[in-house]
Amino acid sequence: MQEDSYRHKGMRLNLVQVLKAKGITDSNVLDAIGKVPRHVFLESMFVEFAYQDKAFPIGSGQTISQPFTVAMQSQLLCVTRGMKVLEIGTGSGYQACVLAQMGAKVFTIERQRNLYMKTKSLIAEMPYNIKTFLGDGNKGLPTFEPFDRVLITAAAPEIPQDLVNQLKTGGIMVIPLNDETDATKQRMLRLTKQPDGTMLREEFGDCRFVPMLKEIGRD
Numbered sequence: 001m002q003e004d005s006y007r008h009k010g011m012r013l014n015l016v017q018v019l020k021a022k023g024i025t026d027s028n029v030l031d032a033i034g035k036v037p038r039h040v041f042l043e044s045m046f047v048e049f050a051y052q053d054k055a056f057p058i059g060s061g062q063t064i065s066q067p068f069t070v071a072m073q074s075q076l077l078c079v080t081r082g083m084k085v086l087e088i089g090t091g092s093g094y095q096a097c098v099l100a101q102m103g104a105k106v107f108t109i110e111r112q113r114n115l116y117m118k119t120k121s122l123i124a125e126m127p128y129n130i131k132t133f134l135g136d137g138n139k140g141l142p143t144f145e146p147f148d149r150v151l152i153t154a155a156a157p158e159i160p161q162d163l164v165n166q167l168k169t170g171g172i173m174v175i176p177l178n179d180e181t182d183a184t185k186q187r188m189l190r191l192t193k194q195p196d197g198t199m200l201r202e203e204f205g206d207c208r209f210v211p212m213l214k215e216i217g218r219d
């Protein structure tokens with residue numbers, strides 16, 4: 001794993017200021033962004049880009065989400081220490097580490113085998129409580145339910161019913177749901193599970209994610 005120098009730490013604190021200026025207020029989220037070394041999730045030659053507020057390609061046609069998106073989704077999720085959080089779309093593993101740094105027990109699913117293998121070994125070197133799984137996130141993890149929180153980090157064509165079923169009553173799901181009128185974007189939704197099983201829906205503007213696909217990828 002790449003070292004974490006004072007220079008990296010300084011760049012991280014700058015990023016935290018940028019995110020604050022853009023409206024992130026949850027101090028647990030800001031604290032976690034200030035601590036998790038984002039540069040280790042990028043190839044070493046791209047280290048200069050690690051602390052800019054931009055998404056970045058990580059291979060296999062996938063991206064590490066923009067820090068603002070990671071911060072916004074983490075904030076909407078209202079995570080507190082000890083919660084069980086299911087993440088769909090492990091990708092680089094950065095979002096999972098931010099949630100773990102916030103004190104969550106993270107379960108994360110990735111459908112692309114090569115990305116899963118790469119990220120699994122990177123996460124194993126980090127001091128976090130994260131379990132990685134290869135599979136179709138639409139199905140969730142029936143063995144480990146129920147979850148306090150579900151975070152989807154790919155563009156979902158619909159709300160996956162299996163994931164609703166695996167959420168506790170009072171639990172929260174954050175999901176970028178495809179916009180029916182514009183296929184290029186999604187609406188960021190926060191869904192809270194009610195005692196009767198229905199989902200209370202709140203909307204938080206437009207966003208853009210890579211698509212959530214079905215089945216395990218051969219790509």
Ligand code: SAH
Nearest residue numbers: 064089091092094095110111137153212213
């Ligand atoms: N959370 C990631 C960013 C994810 S990009 C990070 O912090 O870097 C979205 C990821 O979702 C991609 O890696 C993609 O392969 C994965 N994905 C897409 N469809 C999926 C599915 N059905 N199940 C699990 N992962 C999926």
